[in-house]
Amino acid sequence: MLFQLVLSGIAQGSIYALVALGMTILFRATTIVNFGHGEFFMLGAFLVYVLLHVVGLPFLPAALLAIVLMFLLGMGLERGLFRPMGESAPHISLAMMTVAFSFLFRGIARLFWGREVYPMPSVFSYPPIEVAGLIVTSQDLIIAGTTLLLVLLFFVFFRYTRLGRLAQATSQTARGASLVGINVPLVHGGMWGTAAAIGAIAGILVAPITLLYPDMGGQILIRSFAAMTLGGFGHLGGAVVGGLLMGVMEQLAGGYISTALIDIFAFLVIIVVLLVKPSGLFGRREAAHV
C-alpha cells in the first residue's frame, strides 16, 4: 500500500504543483497573490466543455482554443482591473480585486451551469496500467509529465531568455524597469495571460478526474497555497516540490493515520510552516526596505 499511496500522491501532487506553478509565476512577476487562480482552473475546464459540446470541436483544437482564450482573458483582467489600480495600490486592494473577480467568475459559472454537474470526456484512454503491482493511469502520467515539462520551460524562461529576465526586472522594480525602456504594462499583461493559461491547462487535464462544477477552483486553491508556502513563496521549483510533497503527505496521512485528516492536512501544513519557517523550504528571507 505504501508505494501505491506514494504514486497516487505524486499524481495528486502534480495537480497541486501545476496550479501552484501558475500562481508562483504571477507572484514572481507582479508580486500579486492571486486568490482567483482557482477560477482560471475552473473556467479553462468549462470553456473546453462548451467548445466540445456546444460548438462541437474535437478535443485537441478545443483545448488549444480554450488555452488561448484564457490567455487573452488574463491579459484582459490585467488591463481592465489591475492596471487602473496603479503600481502604488496597497497589496490589500490588489488581493481583494483577485477575490472579487474570483467570485464574479464563480457567480457567472453558477448562473449557466450551477444546477448540474458535468462530466468531461477523459483526456486520454482509460484502462489503468499495472507496473510491478502498482497501478497508474495514463491520466496520471500525462499530468505529471505536463507539470514537469512546464516547470522546465519556465525555469529556462526566467533564467535564460531575455523576456524572462525582463519579467523578473519588472517585478523587482517597476519604475526602474520602465526607466530602462521596458514596456511594463505589456509584461504584466503577458504574465497574467500566462498564469491564466497555465491555470486553464491544469483545469483541462484535471477536469476529467474531478468533474466540472463552479466551486471546483476553491478546493484546489487552498492546496496550492499550501504547496507554495511549503516550497517557499515565489520559488518556482519550490512550488512544484511543495505540491508533490503535499500530495504524497496527504495520501500517506489518509492511508495510515486517518482519512478524516485529509481535508485539513493542507491547513496544518500552512500553519506549521508559517509559524516555524515562514520562508518555506526554498524561499529566501525577505528584508523590508525603508
Place this chain on the structure above:
Amino acid sequence: MKLWKRLALGFALATMIAAPAIADETQGVTDDTIKIGIIGPMTGSAAIFGKSVFGLEALYKQANDNGGINGRKIELVREDSACDPSRGIAAAKKLMAQDKVFMIHGAACSGVALAMKPEIVKDGIPYVIMSAASAAISTPAERNIFHPVPTTVTVANTMVDFVMSRGDITKVAVVAHSDEWGKSNRDPAVARLKEEYGLDPIVDLTLERGQTDATPQVLQVRESGAQAVIGMLYPAEMAIFLRDSFKYGVRPPTFGNMAISLNDARDRVGNPEAASNLFAFSPFAHATDSEEMKEWAALINKYYPDERVENFSYLGMGGTVAVIEALKRAGRDLTRQSFIDAMNDIKDFDTGILSANLTFSPEDHVGLRGGAMSRLGEGGILVLKTWAE
C-alpha cells in the same frame, strides 16, 4: 440603581411592543386560492437537489389544471434556501410573516430544515418536508411537521438489511462524509449493523466533499477484505470513489443512499463497468427509466420544458400527491387544523410513485418506513428487495 430600573422598565415596554403576532388558522386561504410556500436549494452547492422543487410544482399546477381543490386554485411562492441555514430561516420567515402562506412544502437540505424547525413549530404553520432526510426533523413528532420521504434511519436500515440479506456477509466497510448529512446517514447504518447483526464496520472511513481522489480510502477497503461497501456520499464523491475502486481493482459492491441516482452516477464515472457494481436506495416503486416513471417525467416537462429530469426531480412528488389528497379531504372549510387532521388520516396511501405506502397518525409523522435497492442491470434499472435476487 435608578439606571437599572429604567432599563428594566424600558425592556418590559419594549417586549410589549414586541409581542408576537398571532397567526391565523386560515392564513393563506381565500375564497378561491390556497397559498403554498415552496423552499428548496435553487442555488449554491446543493442546487442539484433543487430539482425536486420542479416535481412539486408540476403536481400542484396539474391539480390547478384539473379544476383546483374544492373550488380553490393553488398559488405557489418559491423561495431559495441555497442550502444555507440562515437563508432558510429568512425564507421561512418571509413566507410566514410577509407572504402569509397557508403551508410550507420544502427543504432538501436537512441543515436548513432543522434550522427552520423551531420557528415553524412556534408558528404552528403546517410544514411538509420535500426531500430532506434527517430523522431529527420529525422525531420526536411535532404537531405540524410531516415527513413523507424516507428518513436517514429508514434508508440506513434498508441498506444494511439488504446487504446482510445475502447471508454470508461478515465484513462491511463504511465510507461517509463527516458533515451533518454524512453523519446522519452513517450513524444509523452503523447502529443497525451492530444492533441487528452484531457487526462493527471492518473499516470506518471519511471521504470529504470536494475531494478529488479516494486512493487512501480505496486501498484501505482493499486491505480490509471488505465484501460490501456502504457509501454515504454525495453524487460527485460517490463517482470518484467508484472510479478509484475500479482503478485499483477493488470489486466489492458499493451501496449508496437516496442521494445517488444510478444513471447520474454512471454518467459521472464515464465508465459503465465501474458503475456496474453500484446499488442505490430507491424510494420509488419503479425503476427511474421505466415507462411508469416516464409519465412523471413528462408531467414535469409539461410545465418546465427546459428542465432536465433526474432522479432527484421525483423525490418530493409522493409527498405532494398526499398533500393534495389531504387538502381535498379537508374540504371547503380549510384551516390549519383541518389540514393537519386530514394528513393524520392518511393511512396506507398509495401515491403511485413511492415504493411503500404513506401512513400518518397524530403520534407518528414519519410517513414511510420502507424502501428498496436498485442497480443497473442488462436491460435497465432493476428494483430489488433482497440481494439474493
Place this chain on the structure above:
Amino acid sequence: MSELTEVTRQQARPGVRLQRCAVAALLALALLLVPLVTNDYTQYVVNSILVYALAAVGFNVVLGYLGQLAFANAAFFGIGAYTVALLMHYAALPFPLALGGSAVTGALVGLVVGLPALRLKGYYLAIVTLVFGELMRWAYVHGGDITKGSGGLPVPEAAMFGVVADTDKAKYYVILAVVAAVIWSTNRILRSRVGRAFVAIRENELACASLGISPGRYKVIAFVWSGLVVAVAGGLFAILLGRISPESFNLHQLLLHFAIVMIGGIGSLVGSIMGAVLLTAAPEILRNFPGLEEIIFSLLLIAVLLFLPRGLAGLAARLVPALKERLYRE
C-alpha cells in the same frame, strides 16, 4: 491645519452641540420604534443587519485602521457563537454572562492570532488567518457530542432583566443594545491615542517604532479588541438564528464580512454599518433573481476597488462634505 481648527471651532460652539444632540436623540428614538413597522421577516433582516454591522466594525479595526490583511474574522465569529451556545446550553448561563464569556474568548483568541501577526507580514498573515478559520470549522464539525458536529447546536433563548427574548422583535432590543454599546466603545478607542497609534502603524510602521510607539503592543491590542468585538457579534448571531452549525462560519461568511467592510469603506465605522445594510438587505431584495447575488456583490466590490477606494462612506463624504471628519480617518 486649517481643517483642524475648523473642527475644534465647530466643537466649541454650543449651537452645534445642541444640534448634534438633537440628531442623536431622534436617531435613537427612530431605532427604538423600528419594531412598530416590521413583521417577523423584516425584523429578522434588520436584526441580521445589526449583527453583521458589528462583525464588520470589528473586522475594520484590524483591516481598515491597523491596515493588516488578517482574515481571522470567520474564526472569531464562530468562536463567539459557539461560546455563547455552549455556555447557555451546557452551563445554563444567562445570556448576558454567556455573551461576556464570548467576549473574553474572543479577546483571548485575538491575542493568539495577534502574536504571530507580529512576525508574519502581508500575504503570509492573510493565509495563516484564513487557514485558522477553516481549522476552527473543522473543529466544530468534529467536536463530537460537545458541539454536536454538523447537526448543529441549538441555542436557548436569551433572557435579559427577567424577560425572555423569544420573538424577533424582542431579540431586536437585545441585539440593538449590545451592538450600540460595543460600537460606541470601539469608536471611543479609535478616537483615542490608541486609535491614532493604529493608523500611524498602518501608514508607516518603521517610523512609529523610531518615534517610540511600540508597533507590537498596539498591534496586539488591535487584534484583541477586534477578536472581542467580532466574537460578541458571533454570540448575537447565535441568538439570532437559534441554532448554529459549522457551515455558517466558512469562507463564504468571511467574504461577506470582508465585502461589507470594503464596500462600506475601509477605515470607516459608519461605512461598515452602511455596508452591512446594503449587503444584508440586498440578498433579500434579490430573492426573485436567484444566482445574481454573487455577481452583483463582486461587481460592487470591483467598482469600489477601482473607483471608490473609501467605499460608501467615501461616497457619502463627497456628497456631504460636512460629514467628512466624522466619517473616516485619513
